[in-house]
Amino acid sequence: MNKIEKIIRDLNAGNIDTFTALSSAVAKAGSEDAEFIRLDHERDRRCGFPEFIYGAGKSVDQILQIIPKLVEKDVPVLITRLDQATGQILAEKFPIGKYDSVARLFVIQTSKTTKRRGQVLIVAAGTSDAGVALEAKYTVELCGCGTKLICDVGVAGIHRLFAEADQLSAADVLIVVAGMEGALPSVIGGLVKCPVIAVPTSIGYGTALNGFTALFGMLSSCASGIVVVNIDNGFGAGCAATRIINAMNLATTPQ
Amino acid sequence: MNKIEKIIRDLNAGNIDTFTALSSAVAKAGSEDAEFIRLDHERDRRCGFPEFIYGAGKSVDQILQIIPKLVEKDVPVLITRLDQATGQILAEKFPIGKYDSVARLFVIQTSKTTKRRGQVLIVAAGTSDAGVALEAKYTVELCGCGTKLICDVGVAGIHRLFAEADQLSAADVLIVVAGMEGALPSVIGGLVKCPVIAVPTSIGYGTALNGFTALFGMLSSCASGIVVVNIDNGFGAGCAATRIINAMNLATTPQ
Amino acid sequence: MNKIEKIIRDLNAGNIDTFTALSSAVAKAGSEDAEFIRLDHERDRRCGFPEFIYGAGKSVDQILQIIPKLVEKDVPVLITRLDQATGQILAEKFPIGKYDSVARLFVIQTSKTTKRRGQVLIVAAGTSDAGVALEAKYTVELCGCGTKLICDVGVAGIHRLFAEADQLSAADVLIVVAGMEGALPSVIGGLVKCPVIAVPTSIGYGTALNGFTALFGMLSSCASGIVVVNIDNGFGAGCAATRIINAMNLATTPQ
Amino acid sequence: MNKIEKIIRDLNAGNIDTFTALSSAVAKAGSEDAEFIRLDHERDRRCGFPEFIYGAGKSVDQILQIIPKLVEKDVPVLITRLDQATGQILAEKFPIGKYDSVARLFVIQTSKTTKRRGQVLIVAAGTSDAGVALEAKYTVELCGCGTKLICDVGVAGIHRLFAEADQLSAADVLIVVAGMEGALPSVIGGLVKCPVIAVPTSIGYGTALNGFTALFGMLSSCASGIVVVNIDNGFGAGCAATRIINAMNLATTPQ
Amino acid sequence: MNKIEKIIRDLNAGNIDTFTALSSAVAKAGSEDAEFIRLDHERDRRCGFPEFIYGAGKSVDQILQIIPKLVEKDVPVLITRLDQATGQILAEKFPIGKYDSVARLFVIQTSKTTKRRGQVLIVAAGTSDAGVALEAKYTVELCGCGTKLICDVGVAGIHRLFAEADQLSAADVLIVVAGMEGALPSVIGGLVKCPVIAVPTSIGYGTALNGFTALFGMLSSCASGIVVVNIDNGFGAGCAATRIINAMNLATTPQ
């Protein structure tokens, strides 16, 4: 370990600055190199949820290389944005997992997940938003939080929303998924006290701008305190909800 | 008038085609030339409302030249998008008229306007949308239709809207004015049967995109059969409402 | 029904506010749950036309699940944005219906549709705009209004438009469909008195911007009182026309 | 209160539809009409924070009309986006309040604000982001939460950030404010467990696109579970943080 | 022909307005109705070139219907934007024509084309711009003008351009085709006297923005008097060049 000793000596002698000292001291601990991939096994400890895999733009081979590394550590596996064909290959190779063709993701549960107190209610404006809403639901579940999904309660038939008022007010965190004009979070945000995470979807055509109209509408909402994630980013909304549920759990934990 | 005779003879002889014949026959009847302006006095007969003047980009001199020509024919005068300074000059020169500093327009009523049956209800989401809503109101009134304005009933406090349900269902045509995410027409469009004209406003900042987010949201609305006009175009919405009220009046007129 | 009694008591006692009272009282009457879909059978009563189905982004399975529910209630069926393959499956399963490959929609008429007085004339600028124009035509017909379609009368050969002047002036409502620069509604809007609904189409390339140039041109039209719907939204234009025809019918109905 | 009772009974008996029930019942309770403004005094109960006033686009007169109504109810006053001139008028008229020229807002504290447990740390990337960061800070304080501000720790000198690691890990909620490329939330999001609310600012020129580059960068962040508000929307970030702190407080309250 | 006569007399007498005159008079002369298509056989006389057919968005059936109508009148046939498959069908059905797979168009020459004096030189910046350049070349040839094509003389090896200086200065009209940054017309425009028509192409990726960067660069050119057509619009450039050659021919024709 004379490398470390040398760094310390250099630092003490003023040959290197503190930043160089530390940088060169940091070993590769906590990240593991595949050819093009460095898994970040410390992420759970740092951020409160494990490193999930964004499937789009990765080859089947790369994914087949990653999964065993994760399974071996007994962490939950969530690979998003997989087409049907890749999904079926994974489902065959790893029968302990499951491919969901609406959410377009592959998931392997693990018994080690800590259960967290708190309920995340996911509300989707239209039938076509179900895939994104489900991606959020799987993410929240894998992180150990309770969750429920309500579908097709868009603002053009607003009584359908009011019929679910009980559930809205019982939730600890709301994830609201909507495409087209994305008005649902504005209406809900004006009705509830709890954190509201809005997810725009790419549903719609023409001026829906592949989700940008919903995104911009949600960001410009006249209801205060609504927060937003990227278009179709059910996974990100799930992570954000988990961060909040984590904070709530920490608040009630004697430390 | 031998010019006309010559055209007819040429046409009959096959020397000119029918289009050339007619084009060269059309006198300048119905349009009147100022230096840079041709007033179109037939417009009322053709389109159902007189030629209003878009004030932005016109000099005070040009406007001072136009008004007497209109007053002389006893047609209503509506000059939109005038700043305070120009407005005051006009109000002084033409005391029969009035400058409205919220709507930013100058108006001269005329007793000759035909009253039309039918009520246009104008609903504005926020206080800051009042100027655009008033521009619509003046337009509708000048065209002889009944009208009323409800302000500050945006979707973030949606009970304020429901409190006006009676008025919503009594209207013949609705003009719904909203900025920011522009969600109000979607909610209203799902509640009422009558024609709904949505007017996006440039209220908001950042992702409100100077009214484009509201515009695109209204065009992408999940409520069916909503129609839209340009950003801040209260005048256009008023004209469109007048076209509909006209159609309703014609439908009930024995012909 | 003690649930309702409890709400009323809580409300009277001031334990809950009026909005909570009503929201929790609203039963699920009027909406029917499939797994991801809540059909809104009250929509006809509220808005004047039944709930049509936006086919894009729905699976064949979902659509096959929906149709019988609609047929059973004897409401007209209109499913838009269906590709040829899906269209043929539907046509085989439901031989009472019809798939139109130009309009890309599936339709089942019902004898129960109320006939409405009033004629909607649909004008399409170019041959390639015919699909969108037909979508509008089917919508208007299903709602019980009279309708006619004129094709290929774009502004680059403007005499073709004037040749149809009789029909233009006889219409109660005009739907004008155009792609590329979308100039047709401006010209027509300057010629007629009746309501004009402009539909931009995605026909064109490069600077036509998939219909946005036509859309923006129509919204910026120098002809006053033109209203606009989303790009390629023949269905929305049809609904808007129906709202106007409805208003005209109501105006002539002794109430 | 028998009116409400009657409606609920009618609804239950099927005499009226759900929407008529809702609509005709809602009294104007909780909203108060000025000429163009309806204050929404119930908002605190519904959403967990009072109705603040967005100052841009309101006249001084309108604002002078609003403040006494709020003061009278002893609710905190926060009016955002006020220029220096308006700010000084308010400070003179209402000496119990204060105008902050960096944050460009006017504020009147109230002793009635409930203190909430929980610390919101606000981190600003550059000196020029201080105004937006301060807007967030005032909002959070008015809602009764603890808060602290760290400035000028952008990623181009990343050791400045690490020097504040203790504070980062002690926070319950983080608000991260950055303009230009907006990279700070990505770096912080990879380091902490708690909820991270990113606020893009309009600082920068050219490709910074008035804050859209920072906004899109934050939404596209490779760090998971970051949520975003509108450009320069320090107020919205403060409200969102308050919603989370509320949830944490509720979680620890025996119910 | 007395119908026209009557209209003109009525107009003159003030019995009808100018528009009614025009509209009711125009017979369907010069346009011929297929189901969705009205061919405009007068266009050559009005505009100086025949009506070409934009192939994209038309079905093979529609095209097969059109060609015989054109052939029968012995006008040249040019159908642009045809894929390989459609092209081969046409080449088989109409062996007097030819499909060019680089230009992606189908063409049938006619012996009746009037030859025009004047040379149109087409210059393409890169190899990949050849298709668009050829579309321009076929158009110009069909209109009876002389033409020549020079390829791959982009600004990154500017001596290749200077080597063709003789040809540049001998041309009557220049069509300059370029993608990517589209700088070639600026350089050429600074070297020659004759009309320069710039055609941006969609060649390039990322910031080339599918041709918009070249388009905007050409429109913003520091060389004066350059004119521009739509992206990839070789056909339009050819028509514009023909308009100019026409004007030059007319100028030299004793009238």
Added chain:
Amino acid sequence: MNKIEKIIRDLNAGNIDTFTALSSAVAKAGSEDAEFIRLDHERDRRCGFPEFIYGAGKSVDQILQIIPKLVEKDVPVLITRLDQATGQILAEKFPIGKYDSVARLFVIQTSKTTKRRGQVLIVAAGTSDAGVALEAKYTVELCGCGTKLICDVGVAGIHRLFAEADQLSAADVLIVVAGMEGALPSVIGGLVKCPVIAVPTSIGYGTALNGFTALFGMLSSCASGIVVVNIDNGFGAGCAATRIINAMNLATTPQ
């Protein structure tokens, strides 16, 4: 001149490469250095019109430095985009010139300008387009071509256009200026044979996009062979028209 001779001989002998040849040879002939400005006195010979000065972004000092250099050579002076204040300074310093406050340019005629045969007709859709149209008119006149201006004949009152049919068909080149939806060139392009140069203006608001909607509409025009210049670029249109008139004059000149 032996320097050039030597270079050409070296090049021919292969002693130097082609670019070195070009580069080392070009003397500063034809360009004259002010501190930041190199006037290009050969431009007239190369391009057919003198070097005009784009006034925006130049200081009054810079402009005062340039004018005498041009006057001294007895070339015409045209400085565009000058505000009123600068214009008046120039008019005082150079009383032989004239500032036009509508066209916002300063001009000094010269008796040396060669007269060219040929008439450029400039047509402006609306009153507010007059400034841009006048910029084109001054440019064309300074280049020695005949020109005339027709104003306020937009498509919303299309009979005003037809009333000018004689003039349209008599022109050698048309410059058509329009803002808002920019539809006028499409209509005119379908009626005339001669070259049509379309100039979009920034007149309009909201979806007019500061002239981009007109620009894109003109580029997407369904009328073939229309060419376009930058937004508000009356000067560029004038130069392009001059290039065409030049070509026509050359065609009739015995060479």
Added chain:
Amino acid sequence: MNKIEKIIRDLNAGNIDTFTALSSAVAKAGSEDAEFIRLDHERDRRCGFPEFIYGAGKSVDQILQIIPKLVEKDVPVLITRLDQATGQILAEKFPIGKYDSVARLFVIQTSKTTKRRGQVLIVAAGTSDAGVALEAKYTVELCGCGTKLICDVGVAGIHRLFAEADQLSAADVLIVVAGMEGALPSVIGGLVKCPVIAVPTSIGYGTALNGFTALFGMLSSCASGIVVVNIDNGFGAGCAATRIINAMNLATTPQ
């Protein structure tokens, strides 16, 4: 060679200007014409690297025509943006070359490449950026520079970057490749002294805007002196790095 003599005589006589003289003297030396392609064999001498071939938009036939011309001159061959199918055809036809399916390019080394002193370190933020990074690596290698690639060290796990601090500080030039929010160059640019070339990639979805968010973020970077190339342009980054390494080599070469 009397052509040259004639030019010289004309020049001396003042019949032609110097530019025309030189232009017409320039032979086609240094460029070689295929049908649509002019290879620019002088480019290496002028710019420091050979002419590579942009494969997209070229047919297999065109490419098969080009390669032998390059091989024959013994210059390195690099053809970028080739799909798998074309790549395999080339690999079969030219077994001395190699197709890389991640970088999507075909390469033929040549023994003649001059080795240059200097090390280009390529750093890629994520696994999905590897293709672009490899394109840069091949380019740099073909130009004779030393190079190394580090992958998957994005800012969301920033310790992975610090672990490579030694390599960062040892590099002569850095190429930093990143998609999504593109924050990596900002962080690295704040840590190192050497030239940093940032390459945005199109990895990401929604607000990542196909690479524009990364591009704009890099251009707006708060770290000074970072330079940027087009989206996914690994090749351009490689050329830029070579230009710098060239300059460094020249600086150390006794001249």
Added chain:
Amino acid sequence: MNKIEKIIRDLNAGNIDTFTALSSAVAKAGSEDAEFIRLDHERDRRCGFPEFIYGAGKSVDQILQIIPKLVEKDVPVLITRLDQATGQILAEKFPIGKYDSVARLFVIQTSKTTKRRGQVLIVAAGTSDAGVALEAKYTVELCGCGTKLICDVGVAGIHRLFAEADQLSAADVLIVVAGMEGALPSVIGGLVKCPVIAVPTSIGYGTALNGFTALFGMLSSCASGIVVVNIDNGFGAGCAATRIINAMNLATTPQ
């Protein structure tokens, strides 16, 4: 310094994770806190140039606070984007400095600047680009490199560029500044071997898009290996050139 030692030993022993190590160790060395500003005095050592100050968005007070801190350390002062008024205040307070009204910056030289070998040639396309070019020039000079500026050699009169060929080929690094279509770097990049840094400027109107057209054109350049900085970012180009000159100096330094 034993604190750092302890951290490194703990890290080595696995008692703490890598990030905690880094974070808790970094002292505030090298950054100095003003109220909202942390000057980064180590930047010169890390990046090779001192921390300059971006003046836009900073108040005069903030700037007056910063300058003495920099002067005191005897580092050069460069404050960019200052309006005339602020510039004059600074020039009065700090007579050792100088405000340049074209470059819009304030500068204080220091005798301590190390001279670097190497010449940076700055080329500006037009007169109006001079301000940005000068910003680059001041930056390069303050960093101790040689520099020269050539103005007004845009591509529309390309012989003006060739006249400067000697200087182009003598430069070690080129900074090329251009607005409008931004074609100059493409032409120059095809002529020279050395690194070329392109700077787009916001000069131009309409389709010049405030510099985005030049930016995108430069990034899409057909000349390989050109690198680009933000619009109007003369300062950034100067820093990038300095990074390259640094690398060249290091390459020739015995190490």
